[in-house]
Amino acid sequence: MITEIAKNIGFTGVDANLVNTNQIKKNEKLSGSVSSVQTDTFEKQGNTKKLSTNTKIGIGAGILAIGGLIAAAILTKGKNIKPANFAEHIDFKPAQTMEDAINYAKKNFGVEKFDFGEDIEMANWVNEGLTNINNRFKGKANMPKEFRWANADELSKQSDAVLGLTNAKNARITFCKGNIDNSITKFKDLVEETFKPYYEKGELMATFHPGADRKVHGEILDMYDELVKNPSNISRFDAINGQLLISDYAQSLANFNRNALNILKNKILNNDVATKIMRDNNISTNIKDYENLPKEQLNKKVVNIIATIGDSAPITETGTLRGNSKFGILYHEMGHYLHKMNRSLKDEMWGNVSKKAKEEFITDIKKQDIAGKVSSYGKTNPNEFVAECFSAMSAGKKLPDDVMNLYKYYKGPELPNM
Numbered sequence: 384m385i386t387e388i389a390k391n392i393g394f395t396g397v398d399a400n401l402v403n404t405n406q407i408k409k410n411e412k413l414s415g416s417v418s419s420v421q422t423d424t425f426e427k428q429g430n431t432k433k434l435s436t437n438t439k440i441g442i443g444a445g446i447l448a449i450g451g452l453i454a455a456a457i458l459t460k461g462k463n464i465k466p467a468n469f470a471e472h473i474d475f476k477p478a479q480t481m482e483d484a485i486n487y488a489k490k491n492f493g494v495e496k497f498d499f500g501e502d503i504e505m506a507n508w509v510n511e512g513l514t515n516i517n518n519r520f521k522g523k524a525n526m527p528k529e530f531r532w533a534n535a536d537e538l539s540k541q542s543d544a545v546l547g548l549t550n551a552k553n554a555r556i557t558f559c560k561g562n563i564d565n566s567i568t569k570f571k572d573l574v575e576e577t578f579k580p581y582y583e584k585g586e587l588m589a590t591f592h593p594g595a596d597r598k599v600h601g602e603i604l605d606m607y608d609e610l611v612k613n614p615s616n617i618s619r620f621d622a623i624n625g626q627l628l629i630s631d632y633a634q635s636l637a638n639f640n641r642n643a644l645n646i647l648k649n650k651i652l653n654n655d656v657a658t659k660i661m662r663d664n665n666i667s668t669n670i671k672d673y674e675n676l677p678k679e680q681l682n683k684k685v686v687n688i689i690a691t692i693g694d695s696a697p698i699t700e701t702g703t704l705r706g707n708s709k710f711g712i713l714y715h716e717m718g719h720y721l722h723k724m725n726r727s728l729k730d731e732m733w734g735n736v737s738k739k740a741k742e743e744f745i746t747d748i749k750k751q752d753i754a755g756k757v758s759s760y761g762k763t764n765p766n767e768f769v770a771e772c773f774s775a776m777s778a779g780k781k782l783p784d785d786v787m788n789l790y791k792y793y794k795g796p797e798l799p800n801m
Contacts, residue, residue, distance in 0.1 A: 718773030
């Protein structure tokens with residue numbers, strides 16, 4: 384049932400927002416994206432001449448010197464990045480022409496390529512979002528050199544649901560024009576496909592899955608209801624945030640499907656109200672009665688328990704700071720960009736954002752609970768957690784101390800006014 388409800392919903396990867404939901408099964412195995420690595424093959428070429436001792440010593444010294452430089456780069460990348468030095472506060476005013484919008488991005492943020500064709504609304508949206516980030520962090524947030532529509536080659540490597548792409552190596556953030564322009568239709572279709580609604584007296588009715596996030600569910604339906612009743616009130620950027628909410632709803636289902644036993648053990652059986660309701664309904668509160676059940680049977684039982692508990696002790700609600708800003712996708716992608724800049728190769732190879740660290744993150748109950756204070760999507764891997772935190776902070780949200788400590792542990796970029 385979980386995958387049936389969530390199958391049409393998108394997820395966010397490290398370099399993209401809202402990828403199609405064949406990622407759900409991948410996320411259940413290991414949340415996050417794993418980049419493929421192109422390996423080089425070295426072949427021995429014919430006979431070689433013997434080298435003199437002095438030559439060998441010289442070569443060895445050269446190798447050691449190069450090795451030292453590489454080691455220094457591995458250990459220090461991210462530590463020597465200087466904060467930006469833009470104006471601490473900029474007053475944003477929408478540009479009337481594309482030339483003005485381009486000049487604004489270049490003058491205030493050092494952007495070298497700013498290309499959204501003739502879409503002045505999109506250009507102003509990007510510039511206003513960047514201005515908010517700049518002002519929030521007192522001019523110290525570094526900005527990518529490129530903001531533009533994604534080109535055909537970039538799009539060919541993505542699904543038809545991608546909204547934004549971050550390429551930190553080349554210092555650029557790109558957006559997918561077709562998906563941005565069609566975001567209202569996409570949001571409406573996703574809601575209808577996800578919740579299988581029917582109309583009664585003009586209002587949306589939908590079945591709520593007990594394993595999903597209650598708060599997100601309500602926010603999605605509120606936005607959908609507004610879209611149906613007052614379509615002119617919903618912009619394409621509002622609809623993008625609706626899609627982010629749907630991705631969070633889908634992720635809450637994926638998290639539940641993966642962690643039903645932990646939810647039962649740590650959230651339900653530790654809740655006095657929940658356990659009383661279970662006993663009143665002759666439902667066992669002994670964890671041993673559930674530990675050896677097949678996964679599908681266990682999940683069904685936990686779903687029924689949550690449904691029985693109902694609103695008396697909400698179990699699946701998270702902090703849900705995702706999708707609550709008009710600039711959510713831009714803030715999120717900027718979070719990925721700055722996070723990548725703040726990490727060293729050491730961090731990525733065997734440190735706090737290595738593959739091993741990501742695997743540990745999704746199985747650590749305490750860290751999952753902390754990440755859940757931000758969003759369900761932030762629980763998928765440390766990269767998404769950091770991007771979600773940065774997005775929330777850019778929107779002016781103050782995050783709890785335990786969230787900020789985890790953000791710093793995973794090398795989240797530290798800026799003024801955090």
